[in-house]
Amino acid sequence: MNVIVVGAGPVGLLLAAELKLAGADALVIEKLDGPSGEPRARGIGPLATEALVRRGLGADLAEHDAKGRADKLRDHGSAKGHFASIFKIDPDVLEEPDRRATLIWQPELEKILLDYARSLDVDIRYGTELTQLHQDADGVIANGLRADYLVGCDGGRSTVRKLAGFEFPGTAPLMTARRVAAQVTGELPPPGRLDNGTLLYGEGMVATFDFGDLDRHDGPVTAAEMQASIRRVAGVDVTVTNVGAGLRFTDHARQVTNYRHGRVLLAGDAAHVHSPNGGQGLNLGLMDAVNLGWKLAGGRTELLDTYNAERHPVGAAVLHNTRAQSALLRPGPHTDALRDIVSDLMDIPEVIRYLGRMMSGLGIRHELPYQVDHPLTGTYCPNLHLTHADGTHGRLSDLTSTGGLLHIGPPEIASTGREDLAAALIRPDGVIAWAAAPGDSLEIPTVARSTWE
Ligand SMILES: Cc1cc2nc3c(=O)[nH]c(=O)nc-3n(C[C@H](O)[C@H](O)[C@H](O)COP(=O)(O)OP(=O)(O)OC[C@H]3O[C@@H](n4cnc5c(N)ncnc54)[C@H](O)[C@@H]3O)c2cc1C
Incomplete structure (x- = not known):
């Protein structure tokens, strides 16, 4: 079995390793000349942590966790998890406190996954952008290369998704978020929720969740764009200089209707996009990869069909809770009132456990195509x-x-x-x-x- 994986992000790298482990040949093509280094996610949830620990990567992950926790405390002012930026999810109150997330910045995680994939002799070709894709009953042809299957792990703006004609329904964004390394001169109000969005800043960093700008922007975030966003969100005129690395993202929420289209499949952000609220995207995508790798290598259609059957509802549930979080971050007195009530509810330990189960994925119980009465069947096994x-x-x-x-x-x-x-x-x-x-x-x-x- 030969599989082309498009995209050497975290999901593509893990999928390629899982394919190789299960006996398939995996070729990864990546349009960038090397690892992206973009500091997007700051951690992975307990399920992805356990998945990587199962493959012997626990010690590598653990090395980064203490720094990740310190960075989170510095940037968020809380060691707790949050729902819609209400920081009340105390890890010690959760049902299974030993099943913890790992706080590791995405570039460090990608380095671990790249080394792991290379240790399994996965062929990774940087500087190779997928531009052409055809499929027939026997296989796929991508940029002239032939394979039995192709998996698009090429992120939220997936070329594979477009070329293969996947449907991608969902909801439009309510806001545009920006985060840049920069110097700000001028007076800012205290960080937090303001009349037109959320303003966050710290040493050499400023970020906005801007509900007044839904235009599509491409290219790097500029000083002028950031100043204008701060004006909309906080109502103040400041000067932004020394703009360094920056990120822009929205909270649009979309998911393909089926993760497989003939011999082309999708995993990770290519299959589902949503706001990063609650830090769930990477966890979701990595769990797509571990669900798919061995099934695809197995080469049986009935087995492969369980990939969409199992992962589509899990992705839909994440879109659902991120939409709820976007609604709770909208500006205005009605949202303020709703937030007060949700915040009060989050003082109830059972509510924290509910939110913890939901956002970690620990509450997932996959429906299996046969009946077994034991309540653990269909759930992810902890590291016994x-x-x-x-x-x-x-x-x-x-x-x-x-x-x-x-x-x-x-x-x-x-x-x-x-x-x-x-x-x-x-x-x-x-x-x-x-x-x-x-x-x-x-x-x-x-x-x-x-x-x-
Ligand atoms: C600000 C922010 C914070 C976040 N925080 C968290 C968090 O704390 N926890 C969490 O779980 N998630 C978080 N996320 C989400 C997380 O970053 C993504 O879910 C994750 O990067 C998805 O991984 P991926 O491998 O599917 O896609 P990507 O990381 O986007 O990788 C896709 C790869 O495909 C390549 N590619 C694209 N097109 C082509 C092509 N045509 N040919 C070849 N290669 C191509 C790209 O160059 C890229 O390397 C956050 C996201 C943002 C924006």
């Missing part, structure tokens, strides 16, 4: 503390670096470390395909194995 039959101890992640379907339970595993779990069949993406409680039959139903093999 295992006791082996010889009495030695280890973690689930000690057994998962090479991918593949994994059975844990007697006779090799004496204890899974959980009272509700005697044995389980775990898919390469960490989803529990079958589970048995103590006292249940330990016989794995044939359908549970054959569906995923």
Whole structure:
């Protein structure tokens, strides 16, 4: 099986590695001449963290976490998570506090993934932009290269999505956000929500969430553009100089209707775009990649179709909660009143647990095409503390670096470390395909194995 992956962002790199691990040949083409280095995401959620820990990348991630946490405290003034910039999600109140996000800047994460993909001999060709794409019943032709399948991991403005004719419905933006490294001279009001948006600033950085500008802008953010945005949002005239690296993004929310169109598939931002509120995009995209890699390498259509069936609803749920957050960030007295009420509700621990489950993805339970009663079936398995039959101890992640379907339970595993779990069949993406409680039959139903093999 040969697969062309378009885009060497985090999702493309992880997908290529997962394909390789599952026995497919992956060629990555990337239009940039090297890694982008754009400091977009500042972290990944617990599910993506666990997915990378399963592949032996835990120590590399952990090296960056302390700095990431310190940076977040500096920039947000809070170590807590937020919903619509209401910083009340205390990690210690969550249901499974041990299943934590990793705070790592996107360029550092991409470096880890690039090194990992290269260690698996993935062929990555920088400076190669996809401009042509055709498919027929037997395969795809991209820029003259032929392959069995092609996956677009080429980000929110995906060329693959356009060339292959995917439908991409959704909602238009309510605001344009900008963040630049710059010096600001003049008086600014205190940072926070203002009459026409949100203003944030710190040492050498200024950002706006501007609800008064919905024009499409391309190219780097300029000093004049930033000054005009600050005027709209904060009502003050300041001078912006020394503009360095900057970012511009909106909160439009769109998702393709099906993640597969014949022999062309999409993953990550290419399949879904939404506001970065709550820091969910990267987590979502990386989990697309681990869901897809082994299924595509498996080469069976029924198996491949479970990719869209499982990932589309998860993406839709993220779009839904980011739209709610955009609504809560809109300026005006009605939103102020709604925010007050949501903020009060967030003093209730069960509400924090609900929001935590929703935004981390820990509440996901994939519908499987067969019935197993155990409540963990369809959920992502945590990094269990295992006791082996010889009495030695280890973690689930000690057994998962090479991918593949994994059975844990007697006779090799004496204890899974959980009272509700005697044995389980775990898919390469960490989803529990079958589970048995103590006292249940330990016989794995044939359908549970054959569906995923
Ligand atoms: C300000 C901001 C903050 C964010 N914060 C968070 C956060 O804290 N947590 C989180 O989870 N997410 C966050 N996100 C979202 C996250 O950055 C994205 O979801 C993530 O980058 C998506 O990864 P990707 O690999 O799908 O796409 P991208 O990272 O966009 O990578 C796509 C790659 O494809 C390449 N490409 C494009 N077109 C072509 C072509 N025609 N041919 C070849 N190559 C091509 C591009 O050059 C690029 O390298 C944030 C986003 C922004 C803007």
